[in-house]
Each structure stands twice: as C-alpha cells, then as structure tokens.
Amino acid sequence: MHRPTKAPGWADVTPEAAYLNRRQIIAGGSALALGGIAGGVRAQGDLEPNTFEDISTYNNFYEFGTNKGDPARYAHEMTTEPWSVEIDGLVDKPGTYSFADLIDGMPMEERIYRFRCVEAWSMVIPWNGFELRHLLDRVGVQPGANYVAFETLYRPEEMRGTRSRIIDWPYREGLRMDEAMHPLTILATGLYDRPMPNQNGAPIRLVVPWKYGFKSIKSLVRISLVEEEPVTSWNQLAPREYGFYSNVNPTVDHPRWSQATERKVGGGLFSARQDTLMFNGYEDEVAELYAGMDLQQSF
C-alpha cells in the first residue's frame, strides 16, 4: 500500500485485470491496514469502484464549464507543470512549495472511498494520496489556527469556465481543524494508480469522503491556516442550500431536492437509487467530530 514513488508515471499503469485482483486484497485488508480507522469501509459489497472512464468523464469542475462532460473536454488546457502550492497563515514553515517538495516523503497509499455529490449521484473511487494531517504536521500548525482554507487555481486563459462569473473565483473551500486532521481526510494525487487526470483536479486535490463532493476542492494552489471560519464558494453563493459543513446527511434535504437517496453513476439506464448513508457511510469514524452539534442547523 505504501508507494515509494513520488509521482506515478504512465509506465506505472497497472493493467485493469491485474489491478482488480489486487484491489480485492487491498479492500479486504483495509480495515487492518488503516488501524480500524477506515474500518467503516465495512459494507465492502457496495465498494465496487467505478471505472476509470466513469470517474474521468463525469465531473463537476465549473472552472471548465457547467456540463458534466466539459471538464473532460477542456481541462487539458490547464498547465499542471510546474505546479506550486502556497502554504500560509498560522504556520511555522510558510512558503511556496513545489509539487515535488510538497509530496516528498508523504506516505502514499490507496484509499477506496465512496464519493457523494450534493446533486444526489455517487461513485466509488480508488484514490492515491496521503493524509492531509501529515502535511500539516510537517509545516507546523500554530496555536490559534482553528480552520484550514483552500483555494483552486484561477487562470482564466486556461480555464474557460471562469469567464462566466457563476462563482466568485477562485473556488474556495474550508475545513475545521479537527476535520482537516482526521485520518480519513486526504490529499489525492492520483486514482487507479495513475496520475490525477486534470478534470479530477490535477495535480493535487482534497478528498473528504464524508462530505458532499464540492468540499473536496480540486487543483489546489493555496492552503491557509486561519483563526476564523473561512469563506467557502458554494456557501457564499447560496447559504441556504450549501452549509459550511456540508456533511452527507440523508435526513437534511437540499431545499430543491431530497438527499435521502442517490444513484451510483455507471449503472446504465435502468439502475435504481440506493439509500444515502449518514456521513456517507463513515459515521463510526467521524460522528464524534460533531457530537453535541445540531446537524439540522449546522448542515
């Protein structure tokens, strides 16, 4: 599970058949390997990953357009080399880190996570990445930092979707410190053992599996450790519809649609909906983060 390679190249691509065999071993051993933390990946039966094609052709990445196929069509226009991430705010070692420096020494692993979009569709995705807390520990979080704020690249000449002012670019997201330090929270640099496709947020993105997909911000260029709850894009745009927390919760409906069920993408024209799980099925791992909070209010 621990891959010593910094950035897997195309030479590292595993044939799909071999991959699927190996994945079963990984999925079976995940509870052990993650020390019980991802033991909540308990319903193994429904953790059948979507195909690479599903994952890389059905995307929301409004920087490239609002249609699901736009990111796959236009994200190749984004330059991802060189890439750097600015880390600033209440941190011991602020600075602009190149992608290579950022991932240097980070313990890379594979995580097969459910991914639930706020639009009531879902996927299962085999990410490659490392826990965000390892990076935060390395740069040194200072006392007083209560939140982590994230920003996506904003480069209009390479991101045609940003020419429409649908969002106050750059796209921004945020987590409370305990959410950011949670072992399920990862920075992903690839999927299916391939480098992250541009449309999925190359070269590095956040993945927070118990929250709606839009919290898992793509193509990161800035990580700031801050005292106050940061502004987040969808919350800023429609606070009644998208809360800061945006935890997957089948009992709190979006004002315009029900969140009780979802449909897993890739099942064809006759695939049925399935019940949405509390915290997207990661309740055992993350419910304690919200103990005592009214989740109807803090949605």
Add this chain to the structure above:
Amino acid sequence: MLVDLINPLARRVPMWLVYVGGLVPMVWLFWLGLTGGLGPEPIKALEHRYGLIALQLLVAGLCITPLRRFLDVNLIRFRRALGLLAFGYVAAHLLVWLVLDLRSLGLIWQDILKRPYITIGMLGFACLVPLAATSNNWSVRRLGARWRVLHRLTYVAVVLGAVHFVMLVKGWQLEPLVYLAAAVGLIALRWRPLRSMLGHAFG
C-alpha cells in the same frame, strides 16, 4: 426575397414528415442511453435532453406568430405539430423521471409538494394537457373563439418551463436564463403597444 423562398417551400413539406422527424431524436436519445452514448449517468442525461427539447419546441412555437406578423414568414401550419411534439417531449421527460429516476410514488408525491421547481414544472405540464387535448380540428371548431383564449395557456406553460430550468441548476447559469428571456421576449411581442411600435418599424 428570402420570404418568397421560404413560404412556398413551407407549404410543400408533408406534415407526417414533421411529426416523424420530430420524434426521431426521442427514439435516438433513448437508444443512446441504452447503449452508453449518453455517458455514465444516462438517466439524468435523458431526463435533461427530453426536457430541453420540449422547451426548445415550445419557444419555437412562440416564434411563429411574430415571424408572420413582422417578417411575413408564414409557418402557421407547423404550429400544431410543434405544440404536440413539445407535449410529447414533456411527457417523455416526466416518464423518465417517474419510471427510471424516482420509481416510487411516495418520492414522487413528496417531490411535487416539497420542491418548488418540481411544483412549477408539474404546473407547466398541467397547462399543456388541455392544450394537447384540444389541438384537433373538431375542438377548434367546437370551442370557437374560446379556443384562442384557452390556448394562451401556452404562454404560461413556456414561462413555467423556463423558470423550472432556471431553478433546477446550481447557481445562476446563463443557458436557462437565455431560454427564459427568449420566452418572455417572444410573449412581449404580442403586447399591443409593442406590437404596433414594431409594426411601424417593419411595416
């Protein structure tokens, strides 16, 4: 003049061809959905494509009167076909939602009552039902002057359809707003003061 070319041509198009041609995309899209041509989420794709075609046909139907009034382009004989095809696509849109997407009467009923954009969409569909039912010659004759009044419901249906589209997308997106603006603009052209003003300009 282009008009002198279009009008005789329009008179020669057989009506069955309009209906058959209009239904081809419905069948073709369903086939694409079955065979993977609509991407990994074909149910949503089909639902959206049928809905969008319905809205386009309704807006096209609204163009017919202004085209004749201001540009002397006479496409009036296609108006019924456009309206009935639009109704067919709205019905298909609804069926995909009922039969393929939600599949539960409980969920459907909850959605209609609880979600304003669905309430509005359903109201739009409800407006179209009496229009489709009275689109035949017999009803036109029987209803007389009342037929014209009744068929003004089209305006309500198109606006409801466009508002439904505006409301269902995330954020304020351009495409649905363009449809809404087109619908409102085309209806405004029927407003007497504007009509006479434009009539002078073109006349």
